[in-house]
Amino acid sequence: MHPVVFEFGYLTAESAAADESGFTLISKENFRYLESLCLTQQDTDVNQFLQLKTRYGCKVLQVKNYVGVIFTQYGEHIEVLPKIGKRASDKKQAITDARKTLLMMLKHLGSFRHISTNTASVETLQMPLLEIFIEEFLQSVNQLVKRGLRSDYVKREDNLAFQKGKLLVSKQVRHNVVSKHKFYVEYDEFLQDRPANRLLRAALKKVSGFTSRHKNQRLLRELDFAFDGIPPSTNPKDDFGRIKLDRGMSYYHSPLAWAKLILEGLSPLSMKGTAEAQSLLFPIEMVFENYVASVLGESLPEDSTLSTQVTSKYLTTHNGKNQFQLRPDLMITNSEQSSIVLDTKWKLIDLNAYHYGISQSDLYQMFAYGHNYLDGTGDLFLIYPAHEHFKTAVEHSFEFSESLRLWVVPFVLDLDGESRLIWPEGYKFRGVLN
Structure with missing residues (x-):
């Protein structure tokens, strides 16, 4: 274990x-x-x-x-x-819940959007994360094999007993002065030995050293047989640069995305x-931020836009140059060009704790965002994960001034697909409504 x-x-x-x-x-x-x-x-x-x-x-x-x-x-x-x-x-339930929560959030993180596992599966949730990812990759390759490995024309050079393709005169002279019955030629051959297939073979070989699960090992042996005759990539970086997916090869996208993660760094x-x-x-703050952005982006009406990692403002100007870039996690702007700024924090705060457990540095950060992105007028939001001691938004806002307010709100990580932001009671903004 x-x-x-x-x-x-x-x-x-x-x-x-x-x-x-x-x-x-x-x-x-x-x-x-x-x-x-x-x-x-x-x-x-x-x-x-x-x-x-x-x-x-x-x-x-x-x-x-x-x-x-x-x-x-x-x-x-x-x-x-x-x-x-x-x-x-x-403890066993804690591990299951945490693993399921992580898988749910990773599905919204860049290259890991290819995760398709049913995270409600009891068998899946009892598997280590490593085996889950390996199974995802193997299943995606297995689906590809069922649809068929694609071949491509590959240039070959060989000294043959018959002529085919193009005769390479200089090499013919060098190699066949004595063996005049042979032909040194270059020709195209229709083979499965193409960059995409070589990369998948290399990734299969790499994960074979990681998995200890019998089901994964059995599937690996089956897939190894399907890729027989295709050499593993010896230079993944070059092969990724040479990938050419022809029409009708969209089913290669997911397996190749996994192969890239496996071969170039998970x-x-x-x-x-x-x-x-x-x-x-994975830095959990980045995972949480991406997940919140994804959920919010799907719930906003058409007349509102969500921007991530905004980088247009700086804290100071020194000697004519902007310095100390300000980068809030999220910004929502409506059709009337009104905006709110939101920042995510992966921390368990407590409504019963002193200052709710919010750090002073977080308030300074939000103050800077408010003055530079909202011109000192509007609403800011600090988003923390919801839990048993933080189920509703902090009742009152933190007022930096009469015109600039900060709200502290929970984000519900719902394992049944109902994740959502809990807005302050009665809060209204054109684009979001509690």
């Missing part, structure tokens, strides 16, 4: 510490490997998602705000899940030690 930890949780190799403090137990070999990466690769990708600490006299590794899978050089992996599911009293991060270990990790 692979180890599972929630974001900002702790990993330990000491079984006593795991039992007493609730830390996640991993093998001593894996702990030493990850510890060595933290110590030897300062200011690198590793330190973005893993930190060596001491807790209760025990040496631990703390995962940060990244979710997904951490690989080790021993072929093992550690699953890191969103903290939103941690509050369930039953996530924004990679970690390299004495042996390379590829990560499958």
